[in-house]
Amino acid sequence: MKFSCEVDVRHLTRVEGHGNITISIKNGVVKKAQWEVVETPRFFEALLVGKHWENAPYICGRICGICSIGHTLASIRAVENAFGITPSPQTANLRLLLKHMETLQSHILHLYFLAAPDFLGVGSVLPLAKSHPEVVQRALRLKLLANDACDIIGGRRLHPTRTVVGGFTMLPEKGELEKIRQRLLASVPDLLASAELFKTFGIPDFSRETEFVSLKGETDYPFIGGGLVSTDGVLKKEHQYRGMTNEYCAEGFTSKLSKLSRASFAVGALARLNNNFPLLHPTAQEVSKSLGLVPVNHNPYMCNVAQLVECVHVVFDSVQLIDTLLGSPWQEPRQPVQAKKGEGVGAVEVPRGILYHYYKFNSHGKVIKADCVIPTSQNHANILHDIEALASQYAGTGKQDREIELLAEMLVRAYDPCISCSVH
Amino acid sequence: MIFKVFKKQELARLYELLAVNIIVGPVNRGNDRNSNPLYDFDVVYDFDELALDYTQTMHSPKRFVLPYQETLSSFVMTHDGWEKHVDLNVYKPLVFFGMHACDINALNKLDLVLAQSTYPNPYYMGKRKNLFIIGLDCDPEPQCFCRSMGTDSAVHGFDLFLTDLGNKYFVEILSATAFDLLSQISCKDPSAKDHALYKQITGKKSKGYTAAVETSDLTKILDLEFESKAWDYWGDKCLSCGTCANVCPTCYCYGVDEHIDLDLKHAGKTKSLHSCNLIDFAKVAGGHNFRPTSASRLKYRYYHKHRGFVEAFEEPLCVGCGRCGAACLADITPPAVIASVRGEE
Amino acid sequence: MQNKLAFLDILEKNPASRRKEDPGSFEYTLPAEITSIYPLTATEKLYQIQIIDPIQRNDFSFRPGQFVMLELPGIGEAPFSISSSPVRHGDLELCIRAVGNFTNFLDRVERGTKVGVSGPFGTHFPLEKMQGNDLLLIGGGLGIVPLRSPLLSVLENRSRYGRVDIMYGAKSPAELLFTYQYEEWQRFDINLGITVDRADKKWQGRTGLITELLKERINQTVSLRENTYAIVCGPPVMFHFVCKMLTEAGLPMQKMFVSLERRMHCGRGKCCRCNIGSTYTCLDGPVFDYWSVMNLKEAI
Amino acid sequence: MSGQLSYLGIPLVRPKVGFFELSSCEGCQLQLLNNEATLLDFLNLVEIVNFREGMSERADTYDIAFVEGSVTRKDEITRLTEIRKHAKILVALGSCACFGGVNQLKNRFRDLDWVKKEVYGDFPIETMEVHPLADFVQVDLEIFGCPIKKEEVERIVTDLVVGKTVRHPEYPVCMECKANENICLFELGEPCLGPVTRAGCDAWCTSNRRGCWGCRGPAEGANLNQMKEIMHIYGFSNEILLDRLECFGGFASFADTVRSQNKKTPARKKKS
Structure with missing residues (x-):
C-alpha cells in the first residue's frame, strides 16, 4: 500500500487563468493541501476611477473573456441602479436571453472541452475529435447555436457591442430570432444525448458539507438581479452584497477570498440549483433527477451535472423569451440616460456563480469608487477546503499520486474556475 | 421621346x-x-x-451594380493542378x-x-x-x-x-x-x-441650386495649379478614410484580395471597392509609394474626376450629388476644393 | 407573371470566342504550365511558361513591350513584361525578381506548376516604325527585362535596322541579367556596352553610370535627330536623366519610348491602381513615348 | 492529423503552435475555440502543442507562439523571454499584447501605490507599469483587436503556413463601415474613432451602432489632429475623446498630447 503522495500542479490546465495545486501526504497524514492563485492582477477597480459612467460596462466587460456578457450586464445593472433607471420589459427580456445564451455557451465549453477529457481519459478535446467525432460535433453544434445567438442579440459573442446602459444600441432582426428559436428547439435532442453521455461518466464519490450562495428566484430561476440567499438561511438584498461576500486577502492568493456563515461557501450552477430547484423547467428537473442530482447536494463534482441541467433549463426558457419578444412590435431599443450622484449594485448569475459590480458616482457621472466581486473569488476558499478534505479522504487509501492529482484537478475544474476573472 | x-x-x-x-x-x-x-x-x-x-x-x-465586395472567382485544387470557377x-x-x-x-x-x-x-x-x-x-x-x-x-x-x-x-x-x-x-x-x-x-x-462648381477651363486650371498650396490645405484635413469614394456613385476603383481556405483545397479571389485616398493606393510591390501624402492622393482624386476623365470621355467623373462632401467628417467638399484651387476665396 | 422582367444574359461565356472586346475575357485565364525555371542571379529567375493547349498557345500573339498577368490561386495575380521573342507565341519567358508576395511564392514553386495566364495587355514598342533606323536600347537594372523582347525581335530581323546599341547598367556584376547571352547578341553586329556601379574582384568591364556610356555614344554622332529611335527602360530616376540627355542630343521626344511601372491589379483599365490622371498604365501603357510621359503628372 | 500538407505542389510544414497568456482576460484564445464551423480544419492545419486553457499536454518547442496579454509583473518578463527563446515566430495576439490593452489604463495614474491600495488595501501585491510585448522581446507579427477576429486569425495562420506575406489593412475603419452602408455614428450623435483606427475588423462595433474605441490602434498615417477637430465640431469634449484614445493603448502617445491639453485628468507618468 502507498501511504505517501506528492502532487504539484503548476498552472493547472483546462481552466481559465493561472492556479497551482499542491498536496503532500506523508505516511497517511496530510502535510499540505493547497490551492494557490498566482494570476497577475489587472486592477480593474482602480482603472475605472475618474472615468465617465459609459466606460464602466465597456471596460469591465473585459475582465473576463468567457463571461464578458455577464460582466457587461452586471456592470450595466449597477450603473442603472445608481441612476435609478429601470430597464423596459423588452430590454430585460433581451438581456436575459443574451445571458441564457452565454450560460449555454460557457457550460457547453466547460462540459465538453474542459471537463469531459478527464472522464474519457484524455488530455484535451483534440484526441476526441478522432475517437469520438459525434461527441465533438454535438458540442460544436450546441456552442455554435449559443454563440450565434449572442452575435445576433449582443452584436458579438465576446465583449458584446450592442449592450449599453439604457438598453441596446440596436435590436436583432425578428427573422433571426425566429431562426434561433427553431435551432433551440432542435437542440433538445443534443442536450438529452449529453445527459446520456454524462450518465456514463463516473462522478467521484466525495462530499463535504457546504454553504451554497446564489440569487433567490421568486417566480423564475434567477439570473439577473433580485435577493441573495444561502443554504444556511442567510437572506440579503442585492445592495447588501458586501454582507454576503465579506472579501478578504490571504497569502497564496492574488485573488480575494470570501466567507459567510462558515469558513467558506460555494457559488455556481450547483449553488443555484440547490437553492432554486423547484423553479427549473420541468424537463430540466427530470434530467437532474435522472442524473442523481437533487437538492441539497454537497458533492462539488456534481457541479458538472448542475451545468448540464441548467443548459436544458435555459434552452426551454429562451424559447419562451423569444416567443414573448416576437409577440409584440419592437419598442425603442434604448432609453435616455441621465447621470446622477449615487451608488448602485448589479448582481448577476454568470456561469460560475453570482457576480457583483458596484459603482459610486459623483454628480458628473464619474466613477469615484468601483468594486467587483467575482464568483470564482467567492469559490477559492471553498476549493481550498475541498482539496484539504479530498486529501484527507484519500490519504492512506493507497491511491497513486497521479490518481490523486487527477481527482484534485477534476475537483478544481468542476468549479469551472475563471481565475483571471477572479483576480481582475 | x-x-x-x-x-x-x-x-x-x-x-x-x-x-x-x-x-x-x-x-x-x-x-x-x-x-x-x-x-x-x-x-x-x-x-x-x-x-x-x-x-x-x-x-x-x-x-x-458594383458591390463593395464581390467574389470574382474561386479555385479548387485538383490532383494535377487547379481549376478556376468564375461566377458573375x-x-x-x-x-x-x-x-x-x-x-x-x-x-x-x-x-x-x-x-x-x-x-x-x-x-x-x-x-x-x-x-x-x-x-x-x-x-x-x-x-x-x-x-x-x-x-x-x-x-x-x-x-x-x-x-x-x-x-x-x-x-x-x-x-x-x-x-x-x-x-x-x-x-x-x-x-x-x-x-x-x-x-x-x-x-x-x-433656380433652386445654392452650390456650384465653376467648370470652365477646369482641366487646364487643375494642370496649372498642380503645385498649389490649396492641395496641402485640404490634404491636412483629409482623413484618408475612403468615405468619399464609398458614398460616391461614380467611384469604381478597387483592390483584390486572394485567400486560401483552411483546408488548403480551395481558394478565392475577392474584389473590394477602394479609394484613391487610401494611404497604400499607389504603393507598388517593392514598397515604393507614388503618392505618400494625403495631399497628393486628394489631388489625384480631383485630377482623375475633373481632368483625366474629361480628357478621355469629355465629361467629368462626377455628378455633383455632393454626397462626398456631406459624408466627409473633415468637411471637404468639391465646390470648396475646386474654388480654392482656382484661387476664388 | 407577364411583368416578370426577362433576364438578359448578355455574356458570351464561350472561352473559345475570346477576343479583346469579349466581356468574358475578364477573369478568364489560359491554363499554363511552368516548363523550366532558370536562376539568373540571387534574386531573379527566368521562367519558361507554356500555355498548355496547343491551339491557344499558337493563337497567343503579342508585341514586344506588352505584358501578361500571371495567376496563382489564393496567392494573387501580377503583371510581368514578356522577355521572349514574339515568334515563340504562347511559350513565354518571364524574368521575375522575388520581391513581393506573389513573386516570393513563385520563387518557391517547382517546374510543372500550373499557372493562369491572361493577356497580352498594354501597348508595345513600335518596332515597325523603327525599321531602317539606328536603335538605342538602354536598360538599367531590371529594365533589361522589358527590353529583351524588342531586342530579340530586332536580332531576328537584324538586317532591317541600322546601327544597334545596347547600353545596360546594373548595380554590381552579380546583378547582371542574361549574362550567358551577351556573346550571342554580339554576333549580330551589336554594340553592347555594359557598366556596373560597383565592381567586384573579378569584374573587368566598365564601372560608372549608364549616362557615361550614353555620352560616349552621343559624342560619336553629330545628331540623333534624323534616324534614331531609343527605348529606355529602368527605374524612373534613370530614364528621367537618360531621356533628358537624349533630348539635349536632339532626339525628338516622340522617338523615345519608355516602359512605366505602376501597381496593376486588373490589367484591364478597371481598378484604377495604375491610373495617372486619364491614363491607365495597363491600357495606355506600359509603353509610352517620352512626350506622353512629359504630359503625365506624377509619372516619374 | 492527416498526411503531409502541400499547396500548389509546395510541401508545407504543419507548424507546431503554442498559445500563451500573460495578463489578460484570455478572450482572444477563447475566440479560437469559438471557431465552431472551422475548428476541425484549423486543427488539421496546425499542430497545437501548448494551449493551457484547452489541453493538458505541453511541449517546449514551437514554430509559432501566440502570446495574449500584456506584461504587468516581473515574472511575466521572464516567461515571455522564455517563450521567445523557443519560438520561431512570436505573434502578439490581441490589443493587450500589441498595445497593453485595457490593462494599461492604470499607467495613467502617477502613483502605482495608490492603484494597489485602491484594490488590495494594505495587502502586499506585486505589479508594475503595463507594457506591450514589444517592449521586451521582438514581436514578429501583431494581430490587433479586443477581441481578435477569428476569421482574421484563420487567414493569418493560413498565410503563415502557406508562406504568404501577412498584410494588415492600412486604412481606417470608416472604409469598412461605409462598405457596410452604416449610418455614420456622428450623424446619430455618437462619438467614434473609426476615422483613425486601423481597419480589418469589418467595422465590427460600428455596424452594431457602437462607436469605435480604437482597439486595433491607429491606421497608417492616421490624421489624429483632424480627429480631435471632428470631436469638437460634433460637440464632444476632450474627455470623451480621451476615454476612447487611452482605452486600449494603441493611441497612447496621442492620448498623452490630448491629456496634457486637458488638465482636469491626471497626467501620464513620463516614460523613462
Whole structure:
C-alpha cells in the first residue's frame, strides 16, 4: 500500500487563468493541501476611477473573456441602479436571453472541452475529435447555436457591442430570432444525448458539507438581479452584497477570498440549483433527477451535472423569451440616460456563480469608487477546503499520486474556475 | 421621346405590376441627431416602404451594380493542378423604383468605363443590363451641384422618368418594356396644360441650386495649379478614410484580395471597392509609394474626376450629388476644393 | 407573371470566342504550365511558361513591350513584361525578381506548376516604325527585362535596322541579367556596352553610370535627330536623366519610348491602381513615348 | 492529423503552435475555440502543442507562439523571454499584447501605490507599469483587436503556413463601415474613432451602432489632429475623446498630447 503522495500542479490546465495545486501526504497524514492563485492582477477597480459612467460596462466587460456578457450586464445593472433607471420589459427580456445564451455557451465549453477529457481519459478535446467525432460535433453544434445567438442579440459573442446602459444600441432582426428559436428547439435532442453521455461518466464519490450562495428566484430561476440567499438561511438584498461576500486577502492568493456563515461557501450552477430547484423547467428537473442530482447536494463534482441541467433549463426558457419578444412590435431599443450622484449594485448569475459590480458616482457621472466581486473569488476558499478534505479522504487509501492529482484537478475544474476573472 | 401622365394613385398599381421582380428603392433609415430623416436604398417588399419624397440617400445606389465586395472567382485544387470557377453573381433583374437624375447619370458614366471600353467588366454589365429604372424628379438640396456637372437631368439610362406635377406624374418613356407596363395602368397623353406645368416645375428647379462648381477651363486650371498650396490645405484635413469614394456613385476603383481556405483545397479571389485616398493606393510591390501624402492622393482624386476623365470621355467623373462632401467628417467638399484651387476665396 | 422582367444574359461565356472586346475575357485565364525555371542571379529567375493547349498557345500573339498577368490561386495575380521573342507565341519567358508576395511564392514553386495566364495587355514598342533606323536600347537594372523582347525581335530581323546599341547598367556584376547571352547578341553586329556601379574582384568591364556610356555614344554622332529611335527602360530616376540627355542630343521626344511601372491589379483599365490622371498604365501603357510621359503628372 | 500538407505542389510544414497568456482576460484564445464551423480544419492545419486553457499536454518547442496579454509583473518578463527563446515566430495576439490593452489604463495614474491600495488595501501585491510585448522581446507579427477576429486569425495562420506575406489593412475603419452602408455614428450623435483606427475588423462595433474605441490602434498615417477637430465640431469634449484614445493603448502617445491639453485628468507618468 502507498501511504505517501506528492502532487504539484503548476498552472493547472483546462481552466481559465493561472492556479497551482499542491498536496503532500506523508505516511497517511496530510502535510499540505493547497490551492494557490498566482494570476497577475489587472486592477480593474482602480482603472475605472475618474472615468465617465459609459466606460464602466465597456471596460469591465473585459475582465473576463468567457463571461464578458455577464460582466457587461452586471456592470450595466449597477450603473442603472445608481441612476435609478429601470430597464423596459423588452430590454430585460433581451438581456436575459443574451445571458441564457452565454450560460449555454460557457457550460457547453466547460462540459465538453474542459471537463469531459478527464472522464474519457484524455488530455484535451483534440484526441476526441478522432475517437469520438459525434461527441465533438454535438458540442460544436450546441456552442455554435449559443454563440450565434449572442452575435445576433449582443452584436458579438465576446465583449458584446450592442449592450449599453439604457438598453441596446440596436435590436436583432425578428427573422433571426425566429431562426434561433427553431435551432433551440432542435437542440433538445443534443442536450438529452449529453445527459446520456454524462450518465456514463463516473462522478467521484466525495462530499463535504457546504454553504451554497446564489440569487433567490421568486417566480423564475434567477439570473439577473433580485435577493441573495444561502443554504444556511442567510437572506440579503442585492445592495447588501458586501454582507454576503465579506472579501478578504490571504497569502497564496492574488485573488480575494470570501466567507459567510462558515469558513467558506460555494457559488455556481450547483449553488443555484440547490437553492432554486423547484423553479427549473420541468424537463430540466427530470434530467437532474435522472442524473442523481437533487437538492441539497454537497458533492462539488456534481457541479458538472448542475451545468448540464441548467443548459436544458435555459434552452426551454429562451424559447419562451423569444416567443414573448416576437409577440409584440419592437419598442425603442434604448432609453435616455441621465447621470446622477449615487451608488448602485448589479448582481448577476454568470456561469460560475453570482457576480457583483458596484459603482459610486459623483454628480458628473464619474466613477469615484468601483468594486467587483467575482464568483470564482467567492469559490477559492471553498476549493481550498475541498482539496484539504479530498486529501484527507484519500490519504492512506493507497491511491497513486497521479490518481490523486487527477481527482484534485477534476475537483478544481468542476468549479469551472475563471481565475483571471477572479483576480481582475 | 414619348410622354404620358397618370394620376398619383396609379403609382401603387405600377408597383404591384412590377412586384413580381425584386424592387429596390429609397427607404427611411431613421433620423439623425438633429431629427432630420435619413434615407438609403434597399430592397423593398411593400409600396408603403418606399419613401419617394426622399432627400438624398446617404449612400449611392452603386452597390446594386458594383458591390463593395464581390467574389470574382474561386479555385479548387485538383490532383494535377487547379481549376478556376468564375461566377458573375448576376441572377435576377432588379427594378429600381425612384432614382434621382444624378444617380442615373452616375450609372451612365460608369457605363463609359466599365461597359463601353476595352475589356468591359462582365460583373458590372450583367447587373447593369438587368436593371429596370424608374427615375424620379427631385428638389435641389444645399449640397447639390449637379447643375454645374450637367447632370441635373437625365436624358438616357432609364426606362421611365417621373416628374411630380402635384396630383399626377408626368412620365418620360424610354423603353418598350416601360411602354407595355404603362398600358396596364390608367395613363393619358399629356395635355398642353401638363406641358406648361412640367416646364414650370423644371424651370423652378433649375433656380433652386445654392452650390456650384465653376467648370470652365477646369482641366487646364487643375494642370496649372498642380503645385498649389490649396492641395496641402485640404490634404491636412483629409482623413484618408475612403468615405468619399464609398458614398460616391461614380467611384469604381478597387483592390483584390486572394485567400486560401483552411483546408488548403480551395481558394478565392475577392474584389473590394477602394479609394484613391487610401494611404497604400499607389504603393507598388517593392514598397515604393507614388503618392505618400494625403495631399497628393486628394489631388489625384480631383485630377482623375475633373481632368483625366474629361480628357478621355469629355465629361467629368462626377455628378455633383455632393454626397462626398456631406459624408466627409473633415468637411471637404468639391465646390470648396475646386474654388480654392482656382484661387476664388 | 407577364411583368416578370426577362433576364438578359448578355455574356458570351464561350472561352473559345475570346477576343479583346469579349466581356468574358475578364477573369478568364489560359491554363499554363511552368516548363523550366532558370536562376539568373540571387534574386531573379527566368521562367519558361507554356500555355498548355496547343491551339491557344499558337493563337497567343503579342508585341514586344506588352505584358501578361500571371495567376496563382489564393496567392494573387501580377503583371510581368514578356522577355521572349514574339515568334515563340504562347511559350513565354518571364524574368521575375522575388520581391513581393506573389513573386516570393513563385520563387518557391517547382517546374510543372500550373499557372493562369491572361493577356497580352498594354501597348508595345513600335518596332515597325523603327525599321531602317539606328536603335538605342538602354536598360538599367531590371529594365533589361522589358527590353529583351524588342531586342530579340530586332536580332531576328537584324538586317532591317541600322546601327544597334545596347547600353545596360546594373548595380554590381552579380546583378547582371542574361549574362550567358551577351556573346550571342554580339554576333549580330551589336554594340553592347555594359557598366556596373560597383565592381567586384573579378569584374573587368566598365564601372560608372549608364549616362557615361550614353555620352560616349552621343559624342560619336553629330545628331540623333534624323534616324534614331531609343527605348529606355529602368527605374524612373534613370530614364528621367537618360531621356533628358537624349533630348539635349536632339532626339525628338516622340522617338523615345519608355516602359512605366505602376501597381496593376486588373490589367484591364478597371481598378484604377495604375491610373495617372486619364491614363491607365495597363491600357495606355506600359509603353509610352517620352512626350506622353512629359504630359503625365506624377509619372516619374 | 492527416498526411503531409502541400499547396500548389509546395510541401508545407504543419507548424507546431503554442498559445500563451500573460495578463489578460484570455478572450482572444477563447475566440479560437469559438471557431465552431472551422475548428476541425484549423486543427488539421496546425499542430497545437501548448494551449493551457484547452489541453493538458505541453511541449517546449514551437514554430509559432501566440502570446495574449500584456506584461504587468516581473515574472511575466521572464516567461515571455522564455517563450521567445523557443519560438520561431512570436505573434502578439490581441490589443493587450500589441498595445497593453485595457490593462494599461492604470499607467495613467502617477502613483502605482495608490492603484494597489485602491484594490488590495494594505495587502502586499506585486505589479508594475503595463507594457506591450514589444517592449521586451521582438514581436514578429501583431494581430490587433479586443477581441481578435477569428476569421482574421484563420487567414493569418493560413498565410503563415502557406508562406504568404501577412498584410494588415492600412486604412481606417470608416472604409469598412461605409462598405457596410452604416449610418455614420456622428450623424446619430455618437462619438467614434473609426476615422483613425486601423481597419480589418469589418467595422465590427460600428455596424452594431457602437462607436469605435480604437482597439486595433491607429491606421497608417492616421490624421489624429483632424480627429480631435471632428470631436469638437460634433460637440464632444476632450474627455470623451480621451476615454476612447487611452482605452486600449494603441493611441497612447496621442492620448498623452490630448491629456496634457486637458488638465482636469491626471497626467501620464513620463516614460523613462
